[in-house]
Amino acid sequence: MEPYAIYLISDSIGETAELVVRSALYQFETDNYQIRKYSYVQTTEEIESIIEKAALSENAMIFYTFVKREMAAHMKMLTEQKKLFSVDIYTPILNGLSQLFQMQPLEKPGINRQLDEEYFNRVEAIEFSVKYDDGRDPRGIEKADIVLIGVSRTSKTPLSIYLANKNLKVANIPLFPESKPPKELYQIPPERIIGLVNSPAKLNEVRKERLKSLGLPPSASYAGMERILEELEYADQIMKKIGCKKIDVSNKAIEETADHILHYMDALHIKRKQL
Structure with missing residues (x-):
């Protein structure tokens, strides 16, 4: 047939x-x-x-x-x-x-084919956020749309990836007393920097869980309240010195924090850089 x-x-x-x-x-x-x-x-x-x-x-x-x-x-x-x-x-x-x-x-x-550009921009933004995650390369600070700073376990990495899916190039820098922030952090407009803050109790909780997942004892200094308070005080000093916006993420979902940042960018007319 x-x-x-x-x-x-x-x-x-x-x-x-x-x-x-x-x-x-x-x-x-x-x-x-x-x-x-x-x-x-x-x-x-x-x-x-x-x-x-x-x-x-x-x-x-x-x-x-x-x-x-x-x-x-x-x-x-x-x-x-x-x-x-x-x-x-x-x-x-x-x-x-x-x-x-x-x-x-x-x-x-063929008008839907124009969406391809947005798709590839999103892929590039995700690759950017992965490349400049956790302070790996401070050169990304000047290229980023938004730079996230904060102590460990303030959702910097997941928030970076979430915002990258919104076509934002995001770099994130960890803050801890033993290391000075990269000089590039003071060379960009402070409105492009977001300081992420978490409550001591919440940090204590999530850090203990992190240690547990790594097979380490929860009593390690990383999750100790004394160490947490020291880091938060240091981070607060850096954020005040920079003059950046701060967001408390202790009771916020990633989506809620991201939405807050997007509205903040729109309100200040912060334009996204070309990829």
């Missing part, structure tokens, strides 16, 4: 039609079909040429995604004339959203 011919026709790359159709094909235990994909179909003449080819097959089915109504209408007219079974994937969705929003769609093919 001649394989069924499944035509995917689009005014863009056609990945939406392909994703939908291939997902549906999993529901059928057969491989007796051929997918014929036509991307970037921009004229009615191209549509007519493809339909002529499809009409030569007795077992053809057409799926199409056109954002321009005239192209979708032309496709519908031709498939009906040729008595070809076809499915218009986009038009019902666009019509529904048009009624919901009370506005007309842009009808710009």
Whole structure:
């Protein structure tokens, strides 16, 4: 038996039609079909040429995604004339959203491809935050959109990664009495620096859990209250010297702290640097 011919026709790359159709094909235990994909179909003449080819097959089915109504209408007219079974994937969705929003769609093919830039920027931001995590390289301070500073266990790293997913380049610097902060920290505008603060009790709790996960005794000085208070006092001195904003993270989820930082940036019109 001649394989069924499944035509995917689009005014863009056609990945939406392909994703939908291939997902549906999993529901059928057969491989007796051929997918014929036509991307970037921009004229009615191209549509007519493809339909002529499809009409030569007795077992053809057409799926199409056109954002321009005239192209979708032309496709519908031709498939009906040729008595070809076809499915218009986009038009019902666009019509529904048009009624919901009370506005007309842009009808710009491939506009979703513009989202690729945002995706790659996010990937670069995540790579940046990993590279400049935990003070590994102070050169990242001058390149960062936001620099997080604070003592150990103030959520600097998870917050950095979360903000990177919002396309922010984030560097984070740990503060502890035995090490002076990098000089670059005093060479950038203080509004680009966020000091993270945690309560002594919360730090004591999370540091004990950290030691436990490492197989170390909870009595180690790292989790001791005396050491914690010493670190917090030192960090507070540094933050005051810099003049940066401080955020208490002791009772905040990562998402809440991140949202606070984003609103802060918007309020001060702090622009994100180009990656």
